[in-house]
Each structure stands twice: as structure tokens, then as C-alpha cells.
Amino acid sequence: MQRKPPYSDDPFAIPADTLGLSADEMRRLGHKVVDMVVDRFERRNAEPVITTGDADTLAQKLGGALPKEPMSPDASLDLMAEVALTHMQHGDHPRYFARVPGPASFAAILGDWMGTGFNTICASWGGGSGPAIIENTVISWVAEMLGLPGHTEGVLLSGGSLANFTGFSVARSEIGRGVAYLTDQTHASLPRNLRQMGLSDEDIRILPSDGDLRMCPETLSMAIKADITQGRRPMMTVATAGTTNTGAADPMQAIADICDRHGMWLHVDGAYGAPAAITDAGRNVLKGLERADSIVLDPHKWFFQPYDLGMCFVTRPGALDRCFSMNPEYLKDVQSENAVNYGNRSLELTRRSRALKLWMSLRTYGAPAFIEAVQNGMDLAEEAERQLRADPDTWKVMTPAQLGIICFALKGADAAEHSKRADRLSQSGFATVSTTTLQGRSALRLCTINPLTTREDISRTLALLAEPLTEK
């Protein structure tokens, strides 16, 4: 392929691209990428839900010697699409029911592409005032949809893990060091977060959940009192608004009362389930969410955004900036005292604008489309529950449909049997589900948050799971 030398004295010889692609090539390749993406949207129902490759075969096809000569971008795009991007889970497939699906919407993808294409930065006010206002805007739009107080602030991060870390950091900076209270249903990344923040195992209290796999306010209250008696300081309670395991929501009103009584921070991990609060039914289940000091929501799960995007909301004005502000001499030119500097709201300084995709999708589809799609996810889990209960000889419902998740067991099956059937289903390419353990008992689990999933998708998936295993 012929390229002009990128560094030439002749201004007319300078190509449009930093490293030498011409404007015509850029257009042609860009259009090809759009077609490849939309082609996959059109045929994804018919493609396998998940494919895992063999490491050696993949490395042979995708690796190789460091390129010493330019190679064809067309061939590289084709290779990427055919080999790398087929060997992964397709979380946006309508029969991807495992873990947490990622049903990204196209308007959000366009927003992300624009952000990358314009190389957006949202760190200082001076260096990214437009993107900063977009970030402010999506934070207040989503806060409004969730029913959070009007003065809620926030910051966008890569996902729930870093968003929870950010909330915990603010809690510690506002309250001081002390004990954090979780349950055995809290997401595994949270104790990891707390340990890496420097909390010792002594200061991480993992409480047993109740029979419904929720935090029990009496257990929390007793643990707090026992710690106070022993001279420890309770710092924060971490409630979950929709556990990843079962969709169960901790009783946030009662927990908020306890936190108020002891001057503690209430952090709510709604990475998975907080979007339910935009519906009437979900708002009722998640009552008390608005009383939290910090709240996490992952738009790359149930808010129709491509990876990656997590949000951390803080309802105490100024607390995020008090925790993360820095004002070094080399940033004086671009920081503003009157406007938000997002580089002062988390550990990320140089950061792309993750808000563009959310802004683009909320404007394109409108809030009611989000509400309807989230409600649909909850309805589908209820539909799955109805289908399971209609065949009590085959199935036992382990936990009811909660915020788009249902857990169930095949009558008489143990963990090995469940995982063999789940594997067989994934290998068929038709659908994929998770296995999990609930208080020592094995279960299968569906997460039904993709608006493109049909009732038929659910009944065919259950039928395939119910088919007896044949010995090979």
C-alpha cells in the first residue's frame, strides 16, 4: 500500500491522519466498520451466544511477529472480526441469560465512536468544558430518573468495581477510618476493593444474609453495637440494590435508619439493579435508595450502554471533590474554581468522555424507552417464573423473579448435573445461562434484561435445559 510520508514540509502532502492514512482511506475504512457492526446486529440472533477459543490457535492467527512493514487495514479488520470478535461472549444476544448481559443500544455506540474519533477529554474544565457539561447533564438526568435528591453529584468510571471504590473512598474521607458492613451476598469485588483501600479483615464485617438472601437489619444493628462495645468505629454499611446472584434488594429504609443513628455512611451498590428504580414497580422494591450517601449504577449492564461505563453518585454536595481534589502547578491553567473538574472526582485524571454515549442514547430514545425496556426485563423474569411453576415435576423455583433475575433447580439435580446441562446449552450456541449456589444449594439462573428476548426464547431455553443428558 502506498502512503505519503507523514512528516513532509509540503503542507499539501501532509495526510489527514497522524500516521499517514489519507482522508479517502479513512472514510472508506470507517464506512466499512459501520457496515460490519450493523451487519452483526442484523444476524446476531442466528450466531452462537458464546464461543471460547483455544489459546494456541488464537495466538497463531492473531499474534505473529511485530509488523515491520505496513499491512492491509482491510485484512486486519477482517481478521479481527472473524477470529478475535467471534471468540467471546455476546452479551447483547437475546439469549444471553448468563451473569449480567450487556444489551448495548446503537445510539450509545455512536456516542462512543464520536468520543473516540474526536479524542475527547473530560478532566479539567478548561480542557474539556463541553464534555464536562455533558457529564453533569447525564448525571443529573439519571439521578432524576432514579429519584435521587436534586443536589446529587457524580462521576463516570469504567464500571461497578471502580465506581464502588470511588464511593468507599469518599465515605472514608467524610467519616474517617472504621468498620464496613457487607453481607455474604455482596459482590466479590467489594471486599477486594476494601482490602486494597487498606482495610484489614478486622474492619470488613461480612454478615450472614437472611432466608431471602437480604441483609437483616437486626443482624446489622447487633454487629454495629458489638463493634462499638469493643471500641471499634462503624464507618459504612454497604447495601445491595439487586444482588448479582438473585436480584434481591436489601431493605434500604431500615438500613438507612441504622446508619443515621450511628452517624455512618450508607453506600448502595446498585451496579446491576439500580436501573429498576426508574420503573414504578422497581422504585417500590428499592425504597430508601434515595437516602444513600453514595450509589453505584453500571450503565453497561441494565442501561443499554456498550462497555465500559459505571456511575458513582454522591448525595453530599462537595464530598467527591473534597476526597479527590488536587491542584498542582502544572494544571493551574486549565482548572476552574467555579466549574467542575472531573479529574478531581476519582483516581482518573486523563479520562475520555464516557458521558457522550449515555447523552446520545437518552436523547435518541428518550427516558420512556429506557423505563419500558427495564420494565420489560422484569416482566420477562416473571414470565420465566410462570413457565417454571407450570411444570413442577421438572423444575423448582429457588428464588422468585426479582429485578430481572430468576434462580431455579432441576428436580433432583446436583451442582455437577446443573453445570453439565448449562455447558451443553452454551456449547450448542443457542443460549447461555449461569449456575450458582444459594445457601449451599445448587441452582440455575437466568438474567432477562435484554429487550429483544422473547417468551419463546425463554421456553426453548428451558426445554433444552430439561432434555436428559445422553452418555457419550
Ligand SMILES: *Cc1c(COP(=O)(O)O)cnc(C)c1O
Ligand atoms: C457487576 C457488579 C459489580 C462489578 O461491576 P463491574 O462493572 O464488573 O466492575 C459490582 N456489584 C454488583 C452488584 C454487580 O452486579
